[in-house]
Amino acid sequence: MISSETFGFIAAALTTIAFFPQVIKTWRTQKAEDVSIFMLIMFITGLVFWIVYAIQVNALPVLIANVVTLVLNGIILILKLTFSK
């Protein structure tokens, strides 16, 4: 029987590194026209709130997962803004 903690770790890993292929795709194609800027801004704002929450409740795994996701989504946003010029 797989422990619930294992499911949590796999979940956190997948929903974090999932944004890596988007970074690669956007970098390679130099296009992110179809990616919603409102999604990126809302998602990034939400991640900042997750980071504040993680620091307040001292939850290191939540902190790490959200910092990595924030960095990846920050890169996607910067690439989108750069290539849309």
Add this chain to the structure above:
Amino acid sequence: MISSETFGFIAAALTTIAFFPQVIKTWRTQKAEDVSIFMLIMFITGLVFWIVYAIQVNALPVLIANVVTLVLNGIILILKLTFSK
């Protein structure tokens, strides 16, 4: 002083409903070429693991947030596959 729980709720709300603008954009433009399919598949797989985890540890807020996020990302994936034909 804002409680950590409030930060958590705002965080969960934002990282969940963030995908709604992407659904609207993809629906309107009928294009999701720049959205990485590997991101969607990895993210959706991760959300399924979050749902399993939430059921196992009996965490209703985690369950609700991830079910909503799963539905929205499932719609984005279906729209992407439909419009790429």
